[in-house]
Amino acid sequence: MSRPFDAIVIGAGIMGCSTAYELARRGLKVAVLERAHIGAGSTGRSSAIIRQHYSNEITARMALYSLRVFQHFDDAVGGECGFRMTGFLVLVPARDVDGLRMNVELQQKVGIRTEIIPPEAAKEYMPGLYVADLVAAAYEPEAGYADPNLTVNSYAAAARRHGAKIFQDEPVKGIRLGEDGIVRVESKRERWEAPIVVNTAGPWAARIAHMVGVDVPINPCRVQVAFFRRPPGHEAPHPVVADFINATYFRDETGGQTLVGLIDPAEADNVVDPDDYKEQVDPDFILDVGEKLSRRYPAMEHSESTGGYAALYAITPDWHPVVDELVPGSGFYICAGFSGHGFKLGPAVGVMMADRVLGEDDPLFDAHFFRLRRYEEGEPVRGAYEYSIAG
Numbered sequence: 264m265s266r267p268f269d270a271i272v273i274g275a276g277i278m279g280c281s282t283a284y285e286l287a288r289r290g291l292k293v294a295v296l297e298r299a300h301i302g303a304g305s306t307g308r309s310s311a312i313i314r315q316h317y318s319n320e321i322t323a324r325m326a327l328y329s330l331r332v333f334q335h336f337d338d339a340v341g342g343e344c345g346f347r348m349t350g351f352l353v354l355v356p357a358r359d360v361d362g363l364r365m366n367v368e369l370q371q372k373v374g375i376r377t378e379i380i381p382p383e384a385a386k387e388y389m390p391g392l393y394v395a396d397l398v399a400a401a402y403e404p405e406a407g408y409a410d411p412n413l414t415v416n417s418y419a420a421a422a423r424r425h426g427a428k429i430f431q432d433e434p435v436k437g438i439r440l441g442e443d444g445i446v447r448v449e450s451k452r453e454r455w456e457a458p459i460v461v462n463t464a465g466p467w468a469a470r471i472a473h474m475v476g477v478d479v480p481i482n483p484c485r486v487q488v489a490f491f492r493r494p495p496g497h498e499a500p501h502p503v504v505a506d507f508i509n510a511t512y513f514r515d516e517t518g519g520q521t522l523v524g525l526i527d528p529a530e531a532d533n534v535v536d537p538d539d540y541k542e543q544v545d546p547d548f549i550l551d552v553g554e555k556l557s558r559r560y561p562a563m564e565h566s567e568s569t570g571g572y573a574a575l576y577a578i579t580p581d582w583h584p585v586v587d588e589l590v591p592g593s594g595f596y597i598c599a600g601f602s603g604h605g606f607k608l609g610p611a612v613g614v615m616m617a618d619r620v621l622g623e624d625d626p627l628f629d630a631h632f633f634r635l636r637r638y639e640e641g642e643p644v645r646g647a648y649e650y651s652i653a654g
């Protein structure tokens with residue numbers, strides 16, 4: 264006997280839990296099937312930076328919508344997300360300053376609070392920052408970061424309050440598309456069926472799509488982050504910084520630490536088995552990002568390394584997600600491939616997915632932009648002006 268639901272969501276990361284919440288609050292009977300536990304994938308290890316700096320209108324709008332949810336999380340979703348507003352600085356090389364201006368204009372048009380600032384002003388937001396190599400920077404006062412585990416668990420709790428059931432340690436093993444419009448799912452312990460099934464399995468999403476014979480260009484790629492304890496006199500929280508000159512991003516972390524990662528398109532080459540990859544940080548990585556961080560924030564020469572970890576991005580050819588019905592008319596959808604920047608979009612993605620699967624005439628965010636066919640149509644997502652992988 265199969266257990267019937269109105270919708271089944273595969274994977275309890277930010278995308279799965281936000282989608283489950285939006286579907287459940289619209290009255291659907293929802294089941295979430297999770298391989299391990301809530302937040303076990305990319306979400307639980309996310310740097311969880313929340314900024315609106317995007318180079319195309321739809322993702323900028325989604326980021327802004329999501330920021331408002333993070334800012335008023337208890338009212339919007341319920342519970343806590345641990346949002347800390349620190350501000351966000353974007354530092355680009357001289358060749359990208361015109362592009363920076365164009366992107367900031369685009370962001371201002373959609374209502375994002377952001378501005379171009381002279382290099383010296385960046386030091387007002389982050390004393391001690393090295394700015395001699397800058398011509399201009401951009402600043403977003405409302406940006407910050409959240410606690411990704413708190414956020415995803417609050418979404419899961421909110422979905423449950425609306426009647427959704429979340430089954431952990433319940434990996435999906437097989438999927439069959441029916442001619443009767445019902446999708447049948449087999450997991451570790453049970454069989455399930457629903458007219459709507461959403462694959463939000465992040466780095467595992469291509470494997471799930473393969474269960475119905477569809478190839479999706481989403482690669483699980485190993486990425487790393489490292490932590491450094493700031494020296495005495497530098498304990499105060501600092502803004503998030505995207506430093507495109509040194510190809511790093513960094514943000515404040517609890518305990519007077521700074522979290523650092525790379526902004527590097529070559530991370531797309533580190534394709535790994537998502538069930539078997541090295542989760543420890545490489546010593547070389549710590550040395551590399553430590554040096555780059557010290558170039559931008561020289562006080563960090565006296566910082567103490569406090570470790571790090573490796574985790575997975577789900578990377579697509581254009582670093583933007585695939586949101587689509589995998590086989591037209593089947594009821595089997597995918598919402599995955601958010602590369603290194605999905606967490607901050609999570610609240611908007613749940614709304615976009617719910618609108619998409621329920622066939623809303625006037626969706627808040629049009630998922631067509633993220634259709635799978637865009638790659639074969641030669642229309643990958645491109646920003647008006649991109650530096651590296653800003654999105």
Ligand SMILES: Cc1cc2nc3c(=O)[nH]c(=O)nc-3n(C[C@H](O)[C@H](O)[C@H](O)COP(=O)(O)OP(=O)(O)OC[C@H]3O[C@@H](n4cnc5c(N)ncnc54)[C@H](O)[C@@H]3O)c2cc1C
Nearest residue numbers: 274276278298304305306309310311312435465605606607
């Ligand atoms: C180190 C790091 C730093 C990041 N920093 C940022 C940042 O600063 N800002 C930002 O916006 N984004 C950031 N991201 C990206 C962001 O975290 C991801 O885009 C987002 O978390 C993806 O969420 P998801 O729900 O699609 O996938 P996931 O969180 O990976 O969830 C997928 C879930 O599917 C489950 N699953 C897999 N296979 C099965 C199966 N067979 N059956 C059932 N369940 C299954 C997994 O266990 C997992 O829980 C970062 C990511 C990483 C790794």
